[in-house]
Amino acid sequence: MQLTLDGISHRYGGMPVLSDISLDIPAGEIVCIVGPSGCGKSTLLRLIGGLERPDEGAILEHGAPPADSLNPLTYIFQDFALLPWRSVAGNVSLVLEDHGLGKARTEAIIDDVLARTKLTDFKNALPRQLSGGMKQRVAIARALAVRPAVLLMDEPLSALDSQTRELLMDDLVGLWSKTPFTAVYVTHNLNEAVRLGHKIVVLSRRPGCIRELVSIDMPLAERAERVTELASKQEQLWSLIRDEAAAADMELIDA
């Protein structure tokens, strides 16, 4: 399944946050959205997943999602959004329970996604016992459990320290290399963008509109070794948003 954004504009209480955004999200690719703080990146992601309605324009799905997909548009949140009273397995089970899959199939899905995210040994742990990186792996496992057609990731690594971030980036690349998935990946970290993005969308500051679309052809699996080549891409992105980031930093949030 692929998505098209057609002339999206959005306002909060009269203040425009997004203006006229048109974008293709092709199947099997990761599209990164970067931009200065407050440019509407996260708003755009909420619009794409149907958690909010755009004031103008439309988000279109092309083709039906795969028949076995339980939740075609699935989020991974910056703050993990795990239920603290449920174990690792319970948090994954939460999103399967409404689908009436039966006990055996639910168990099988849980075991499979926990194995893919290297969490099998922590099946019965509570979130408070886990490190930040492990919590986000649980959230990734939960997202994989519903077999999404498109993953919507809202700064998924921003709450983690830089070492954990590296490890999880490797995990994401590993997961994608095994079975390519479609994803929209919002981040303010340009390094993450050049490591994970097939396409990188640069938004301007508020009201956000598309300033530049950068494509990177290098295969994801090779990027960890070829960082020097990526550095120039990262530099190019930084030069695009540097002045705007500085200006955005001096703005009042709700002015």
Next chain:
Amino acid sequence: MPEAPQSQPVPFRGGGFNPRPRALFGLAVMVALISIWEIGCRTGIIHPLVLPAPSEAATAFMELLDSGLLWTHLGASLSRLVIGWTAGTILGIAVGFAIGLFSLARAGFVPLVAAIFPIPKIALLPLFIIWFGIGEGSKVATILFGTFFPTVVATYGGVDNVDRGLIRMGQSFGLSWVSIVRKIILPGALPAILPGFRISAAIAIVLLVAAEMIGAEFGVGAYILMAGSLMAMDQLIAGVAILSTIGLTVSWIIGRAEKALLRWRV
């Protein structure tokens, strides 16, 4: 480099502000207070008319136990307490959830709760007697009303404080409305609802005695009232001690429930 004055460890300035459980000390304070009281009575410092000795109260309690009336009084009181508190709590949680979930319920109930909560339910007792009869009805109703309001306030406060991020997560995974309420909002509000139980249980015990002071043959409150009108201070103290024991037991039960249901917190 100038000669350093003699070296010494950095002064320790941390610590404190961290109360830890000291169960035995609490018991010791109680024992000490009762001992001082007993000694005061025996030596004549405290006049027996002012305050009877704890041992006299204990004797009165044993008489009550031997006569078999203790269980009659306790049974009558506990059944009123359990029925009134349970009904008030169930209704309170239901209305609290309605306020937390629906705009119209919030607009309708919140001012009503604010208006009726501060009215002492004891003042309404004569009204309840007319509405629900002089028997069990008015007593249970008094406790029910007293329990209902603090439970409503605790519950909707708890629902309001549930992490909106978790609710949005539930929506983004396509969970049904019922699932979101049952699996995310209810457990998320529980840390606010359970402490509310402590307050509502204490209020229920206060109102129990007040309610039993009118037209009750049996009940701990009736026993205390009778003792008071006969100036039998030893029986009065024994009755008050029974109430304290009920309070302690209820608080212990709620503590256990909190431990079991909120294990997921630190």
